[in-house]
Amino acid sequence: MSRETILNAVIFGGLLAVPLWACIVDEPFTITLATKVAILALAGVGLNIALGLGGLVSLGHAAFFGLGGYAMGILASHAQSYTPLMESPLLIEGTKSMPIIWLMALITSALAALAIGALSLRTSGVYFIMITLAFGQMFYYLSISWPAYGGEDGLSIYVRNGFPGLNTLDPIQFFAICFALLALALWLNARLIRSPFGLALGAARQSPQRVETVGLSPFRLRLAAFVISGAITGLAGALFADLNRFVSPTMFSWQTSGEIMIFVILGGVGRLYGPVAGAALFITLEHVLGGLSEFWHIYLGLLLLLVVLFARGGLIGLIAGREVHHD
Amino acid sequence: MTEAILATHNITKRFGAVTASDGVTMDLRPGEIHAVIGPNGAGKSTLIAQICGGLKPDAGQVEFLGQDVSTLTTRKRARMGLARTFQISALAMENTVLENAVLGALGARGGTLGLIRPVLRDKTLRDMALHALERAGLADHAKTRTSELSHGQRRQLEVAVALTLQPKAFVMDEPMAGMGSEGSARLTGFLDELRAEAPILLVEHDMDAVFALADRLSVLVYGKIIATGTVAEIRANPDVRIAYLGEDA
Structure with missing residues (x-):
C-alpha cells in the first residue's frame, strides 16, 4: 500500500469519525461543520476532474454549484407554496424529495456545462479562465435580477427536503447522506482516472497533438470531462442549499468559484483526496482562525501562497510525496 | 508504377x-x-x-x-x-511507457471510451501495446514512467505508439x-x-x-x-x- 493510500484512508476515516464522535457527545454544530466539509469536498471533487485530470482551469464552477442550489431552491419553494412550476403544456410541480432534486441538479448543471464547455473549450489558457469566469458572472447577475426567485435576497426553504426512510433534520443522518454521495463521487473519480477515458484525458492535458495523432479528439475528451465535472459540482450545490435551507446569488459569485479552486489547490491538484483534505483544512481554518480574527483570510492567503510556492502537490503531496503510478 | x-x-x-x-x-x-x-x-x-x-x-x-x-x-x-512520430517527443510524460502505448491501441480500436473499467485490465489493448513495445525494444521498460526514459528510448516509444495504430x-x-x-x-x-x-x-x-x-x-x-x-x-x-x-x- 502506498503512503497516499494510507493517507486517503486516514482522511476518509477522520471525516467519518469526527461527526460520529460529535453525535455521541452531542455537539450538533461539529456535525454541521463536517457536513459542510463533505459537501464542499464534493464540489471540489467535481472541479478536480476538470482541473486535475483535464488541466482545465475553470473559474466558473460557481455556475454549476449555484445551478444545483437553485434547482433545489426553485423545486422546494414551489412545493412549500403549493404552486406548480409550470401548468402548460404539461404540469410540473415542485418537490421536497431529495433524489428528484439531485437528479434535476445533475441534469441542469450537466446541460449548462455542455453549453459553457462547448463554447469556452475552443479557447485555452488565460482566455479559458476568463470565459468561464464570464459565464459564472452571467448566472450571478441573472439570479440577482430575477425577482421570481428572490433576486438579491435569495430563497428560504423552511424545512429540509426529505429522503425516503431517513429523518434529514437529524444532523447525523443528513451528514450520512452527504458523506455517502462524496464517497460515491470519490469512487467514480478513482475509476475514471484509470479508465480508457481517464488515460486519454490525461494524455490530452500533457500532449494534445499525441491524442490527435492516435485518432482521438482532445476537444471531445475535455468537453466530456467538463460535463462530468460540472454535474458533480452541481450536485454539491443542491446539498449545500439543503444544508443551509437557503439559496442566494452568493452561490453563483466568482468568490465561490475561487473557494472551490482553493480547496483543490490546498489539498493537491489532481490528487484523488485533494479536495477532501483541502475542504477540511479550509473549514477548520475558517472556524479556528475566524474565531480569533475577522481577517482570517489573510492567513488563508499566506497558506495558499506557501502551498503554491513550496508544496505543488498540496497537503496530500506534502505528506504522501510524489504520485505513484500503479499497474 | x-x-x-x-x-x-x-x-x-x-x-x-x-x-x-x-x-x-x-x-x-x-x-x-x-x-x-x-x-x-x-x-x-x-x-x-x-x-x-x-x-x-x-x-x-x-x-x-x-x-x-x-x-x-x-x-x-x-x-x-496515417501514423506520425514527432521530432520533439510528444508523449504523456507522467504516464508509464505501457500507458502511452495503450493510448495508441485505444485510438486504433476506435469507438467510445469507457469510464469505469480500468484500461490496463483490457487484455486486447494491453497485448497490442506490449507487442508494439516489444518490437520497438522497450518491453523491459513497460512500467517505467515516460519522463524517466532516455532521449533515445523516447524516440523508440514514439515509433512504438505509431506501431500500435497498425x-x-x-x-x-x-x-x-x-x-x-x-x-x-x-x-x-x-x-x-x-x-x-x-x-x-x-x-x-x-x-x-x-x-x-x-x-x-x-x-x-x-x-x-x-x-x-x-x-x-x-x-x-x-x-x-x-x-x-x-x-x-
Whole structure:
C-alpha cells in the first residue's frame, strides 16, 4: 500500500469519525461543520476532474454549484407554496424529495456545462479562465435580477427536503447522506482516472497533438470531462442549499468559484483526496482562525501562497510525496 | 508504377512573404522508405504538417489511400491509418511507457471510451501495446514512467505508439534526432524491417541513416523539391551537390 493510500484512508476515516464522535457527545454544530466539509469536498471533487485530470482551469464552477442550489431552491419553494412550476403544456410541480432534486441538479448543471464547455473549450489558457469566469458572472447577475426567485435576497426553504426512510433534520443522518454521495463521487473519480477515458484525458492535458495523432479528439475528451465535472459540482450545490435551507446569488459569485479552486489547490491538484483534505483544512481554518480574527483570510492567503510556492502537490503531496503510478 | 499510398499534388503554403511549400509533388509507394532531406528552413516541417493535417495547404491536394484528404482533420487522417512520430517527443510524460502505448491501441480500436473499467485490465489493448513495445525494444521498460526514459528510448516509444495504430503509412519527423550512434544504428535496423509492413516517409538529418535506408530521396530547398531519385542518382545530381551536400560530397 502506498503512503497516499494510507493517507486517503486516514482522511476518509477522520471525516467519518469526527461527526460520529460529535453525535455521541452531542455537539450538533461539529456535525454541521463536517457536513459542510463533505459537501464542499464534493464540489471540489467535481472541479478536480476538470482541473486535475483535464488541466482545465475553470473559474466558473460557481455556475454549476449555484445551478444545483437553485434547482433545489426553485423545486422546494414551489412545493412549500403549493404552486406548480409550470401548468402548460404539461404540469410540473415542485418537490421536497431529495433524489428528484439531485437528479434535476445533475441534469441542469450537466446541460449548462455542455453549453459553457462547448463554447469556452475552443479557447485555452488565460482566455479559458476568463470565459468561464464570464459565464459564472452571467448566472450571478441573472439570479440577482430575477425577482421570481428572490433576486438579491435569495430563497428560504423552511424545512429540509426529505429522503425516503431517513429523518434529514437529524444532523447525523443528513451528514450520512452527504458523506455517502462524496464517497460515491470519490469512487467514480478513482475509476475514471484509470479508465480508457481517464488515460486519454490525461494524455490530452500533457500532449494534445499525441491524442490527435492516435485518432482521438482532445476537444471531445475535455468537453466530456467538463460535463462530468460540472454535474458533480452541481450536485454539491443542491446539498449545500439543503444544508443551509437557503439559496442566494452568493452561490453563483466568482468568490465561490475561487473557494472551490482553493480547496483543490490546498489539498493537491489532481490528487484523488485533494479536495477532501483541502475542504477540511479550509473549514477548520475558517472556524479556528475566524474565531480569533475577522481577517482570517489573510492567513488563508499566506497558506495558499506557501502551498503554491513550496508544496505543488498540496497537503496530500506534502505528506504522501510524489504520485505513484500503479499497474 | 505501383499505386501510391500517400501523395501530394502541387501543394503550396505561404506564410506572408515566405513560401514554405512551393508546388510540392511527391509520393510514397508500398514497401518503400522515401526520405525527404533539406537544409534547415527548407520547409520540411511545414510539408509534414500539411500531410498529417496540422496545416491546410493554400493550393494543391494531399492524397491518402486514393482519397483526397486535404480538408480532413489530423484525427480523421490518423483513423484512416496515417501514423506520425514527432521530432520533439510528444508523449504523456507522467504516464508509464505501457500507458502511452495503450493510448495508441485505444485510438486504433476506435469507438467510445469507457469510464469505469480500468484500461490496463483490457487484455486486447494491453497485448497490442506490449507487442508494439516489444518490437520497438522497450518491453523491459513497460512500467517505467515516460519522463524517466532516455532521449533515445523516447524516440523508440514514439515509433512504438505509431506501431500500435497498425498504420497504412508512417510519417516520421527526424526519428534519429539527438540519438547516439548506437541507438541510431539500432533504430535504422528496425525501420528497415518496418517498411515491409507500411511505407515510411522519413524526414531525417542523419545522412548515414538516410543513405542506408532510403529507396528514394527527395531534396527540398526553399519549399521546392529540386530532385527526387535513388541514393545514387541524388549523390550524382549536380544541383543537389551545390544546394545541399556541398561541393566535395
